[in-house]
Each structure stands twice: as structure tokens, then as C-alpha cells.
Amino acid sequence: MRLKSLITAAALGVGLTGTGLVAAEAAAATPTPVTTSPGHLPPNHPGGKPSGPGDPSNPGQPPAAAPPGKAIPGTPNYTG
Amino acid sequence: MRQIKVHTGAVLAAGLIAGLAGCGSSSGGDSGNGPPKTDRPTAAAARQRQGGAEIATVRGSRIAVHKQKGDGAAWKTLSSPNEMGATRVFLVDVRDGGWLKVLLPIRPNGSTGWVKASDVTLSSTTRRVEIDPKAFSFTVFDGDKVLRTGKVATGEGGTPTPPGRFYFTELVRPPDPDGAYGAYAFGLSGFxxxxxxxxxxxxxxxVHGTNKASALGGKASHGCVRVSNDDITWMAENLAIGTPVVVTK
Known part of the structure; x- marks a missing residue:
């Protein structure tokens, strides 16, 4: 009887632990807003819009400095 | 042990709620939830004094351009990449809430339109290029500081280089650095x-290099601004797409 009670208590404990684990994982799995480049999160993701520099939705931040241009190989057709 | 795990979950949940609340207060900046509006003109004025500029890079494969901000229907739709295969960029003229007035790379020169701020990513530059057709020279500034200067060739009589405010739309590396376009060519937003x-x-x-360095310092081109290959290579390594270029009268 006592053994039965112990087994039951252990089973209950494991079950509740699993519940807690699930709750913790669910909380951890919910995305939190982070600063990322536009390509990493969909633009309409709640809180997923890039909040770093250059983000129009965060006008308090000055836009980041633009890097030097990346050259495209090709034959120009400018007026010359 | 169970209590610790639940507590952790509660802490994470509380942190998530706090984080989302903070994000919510900042993500609606253009709708009035961002920094006080009194801060925006100050920041913009500071950038203007420093000669800074904002560059808008198109997100996605096309962008709607409007005649007036807030217009429902688009006036034009521009593709990205552009006709030369580069990601489409604009030089920002004015920021107004969730809208940007931008210089457009279309005729007539100096055309502007409005785009939604949410359709672009903003970056900045404090550098600009000034072309003096009378002195046949260029100067690259970083704010008030002169970074580089050199000789240019501008358009001949029948094919002049027009005055105006333009910007670099793309950077092209020709297959032959000893050809007519030199080592590199920066497309301009003007025609x-x-x-x-x-x-x-x-x-x-x-603005491009040249295989006729002897022609620099005079009128020789069909409208383009030619610089030496050393100068265009320096520009390619130091100037962003979207950098403002002013051709003085």
C-alpha cells in the first residue's frame, strides 16, 4: 500500500514536472522581439520588424551608416 | 524541482510580456507611439547641417510610388532590382510620419515621389560628391571634411552634363577596366x-572611370562625369549606393 502510494506520488510528480517543462518551453518558444536584419523575420511578424537602426518603425534610432556599394559585373549603357 | 521549473516559466512569461510591451511602444513610432515629435526635427536638422543624407533601400521586389503622401492609388510602381540589376535605392528628401519623399531615377531630372517608410530600409551617409563643371573638378566630402578631390571631364556642348542633385543608383564593374567606362561606373539618378x-x-x-585620362579637365563626354580610374576605384571602395551627387551650375 505504501509502495503503491509512493509509485503514485512519483508518477504524479513526473506528470507535474512534465507540465512545468511544457509551460517553460512554451514560454521560451514564444518569440521575443530581437534586433535582426530584415531577412531573418517576416515583416508582419508581431514584434518581428527589425527594431535596429534603419527601421522606419523605430524612428528614434538613427539609420545605420550605409556600407560602400557592391559592384555588379556588367557592361554599362550610360551616356559615357 | 517542479516549483523551480514553473517559476522559470513565470519569469520568462513576465519577461516576454515586458518585452512585447516595450516593442509595442516603439514599433508604432510612425503612428505616434515613437519618440516625441519634437525630437525628430532636431535630429533631421543635425543631419542636414552635417551634410548627411538618408538612403532608402527597397524591401521586396517592387515599390509603389505616390504623387502625394497618403494617396491610395500608386502613381508608379518601380521594380527591385532595377534595370541594371541592383537593389533599388532612393535618396530621401523628406521624412513625414510613415512616408518618405524621395528622389526618383526617372525623367525629368529631379523628379520626386512619396513611398511608405515601411516599404524600405533606411541607412545613412555623411558623404557626398560635388562636381564643379566650371573648374572641371570633383570633391568628396564627409560632412565638412574634404576626403578626396580630383579632375573630371564633363559633357561636350551638344551633350552637356546637367546641373542638379542626383544620387548613385548602382555600381557596375565593366568587364574591361581599360575600356571607355574605366574600372567602375556609378550610375546616377539623372539623365x-x-x-x-x-x-x-x-x-x-x-560617374565613371576612363581610358582617356588626358581628356580630364575639359569637356569630352556625352554627359557622364569621367574621373580617373584611381579616383573611381577609391569611390567604389568608399562610397555607398545612394550617396548624393551634386552637379553645380
Whole structure:
């Protein structure tokens, strides 16, 4: 009887632990807003819009400095 | 042990709620939830004094351009990449809430339109190029500081280089650095006032290198601004797409 009670208590404990684990994982799995480049999160993701520099939705931040241009190989057709 | 795990979950949940609340207060900046509006003109004025500029890079494969901000229907739709295969960028003229007034790379030179701020990513530059056709020279500034200066060739009489405010739309590396376009060519947002087409293109202006360095310092081109290959290579390594270029009168 006592053994039965112990087994039951252990089973209950494991079950509740699993519940807690699930709750913790669910909380951890919910995305939190982070600063990322536009390509990493969909633009309409709640809180997923890039909040770093250059983000129009965060006008308090000055836009980041633009890097030097990346050259495209090709034959120009400018007026010359 | 169970209590610790639940507590952790509660802490994470509380942190998530706090984080989302903070994000919510900042993500609606353009709708009035961002920094106080009194801060925005100050920041913009500071950038203007420093000669800074904002560059808008198109997100996605096309962007709607409007005649007026807030217009429902688009006036034009521009693709990205652009006709030269580069990600489409604009030089920002004015920021107004969730809208940007931008210089457009279309005729007539100096055309502007409005785009939604949410359709672009903003970056900045404190550098600009000034072309003096009378002195046949260029100067690259970083704020008030002169970074580089050199000789240019501008358009001949029938194919002048027009004055105006432009910006670099793309950077192209020609297959032959010893060819007519030199080592590199920066496309400009402006067009020849006299050539509607050239070499299969729409008469677009550029700042590019040259294989005729002896012609620098005079009128020799079909409208483009030619610089030495050393100068265009330096520009390619130091200037962003979207950098403002002013051709003085």
C-alpha cells in the first residue's frame, strides 16, 4: 500500500514536472522581439520588424551608416 | 524541482510580456507611439547641417510610388532590382510620419515621389560628391571634411552634363577596366537632357572611370562625369549606393 502510494506520488510528480517543462518551453518558444536584419523575420511578424537602426518603425534610432556599394559585373549603357 | 521549473516559466512569461510591451511602444513610432515629435526635427536638422543624407533601400521586389503622401492609388510602381540589376535605392528628401519623399531615377531630372517608410530600409551617409563643371573638378566630402578631390571631364556642348542633385543608383564593374567606362561606373539618378537613348540604354548619366585620362579637365563626354580610374576605384571602395551627387551650375 505504501509502495503503491509512493509509485503514485512519483508518477504524479513526473506528470507535474512534465507540465512545468511544457509551460517553460512554451514560454521560451514564444518569440521575443530581437534586433535582426530584415531577412531573418517576416515583416508582419508581431514584434518581428527589425527594431535596429534603419527601421522606419523605430524612428528614434538613427539609420545605420550605409556600407560602400557592391559592384555588379556588367557592361554599362550610360551616356559615357 | 517542479516549483523551480514553473517559476522559470513565470519569469520568462513576465519577461516576454515586458518585452512585447516595450516593442509595442516603439514599433508604432510612425503612428505616434515613437519618440516625441519634437525630437525628430532636431535630429533631421543635425543631419542636414552635417551634410548627411538618408538612403532608402527597397524591401521586396517592387515599390509603389505616390504623387502625394497618403494617396491610395500608386502613381508608379518601380521594380527591385532595377534595370541594371541592383537593389533599388532612393535618396530621401523628406521624412513625414510613415512616408518618405524621395528622389526618383526617372525623367525629368529631379523628379520626386512619396513611398511608405515601411516599404524600405533606411541607412545613412555623411558623404557626398560635388562636381564643379566650371573648374572641371570633383570633391568628396564627409560632412565638412574634404576626403578626396580630383579632375573630371564633363559633357561636350551638344551633350552637356546637367546641373542638379542626383544620387548613385548602382555600381557596375565593366568587364574591361581599360575600356571607355574605366574600372567602375556609378550610375546616377539623372539623365542626359539631349540624349534620350545611348548604347541601348535610356540616356542615363554616370560617374565613371576612363581610358582617356588626358581628356580630364575639359569637356569630352556625352554627359557622364569621367574621373580617373584611381579616383573611381577609391569611390567604389568608399562610397555607398545612394550617396548624393551634386552637379553645380
Amino acid at each position: 542626359s537632357p539631349t540624349l534620350k537613348t545611348f548604347a541601348g540604354g535610356p540616356g542615363q548619366l554616370a
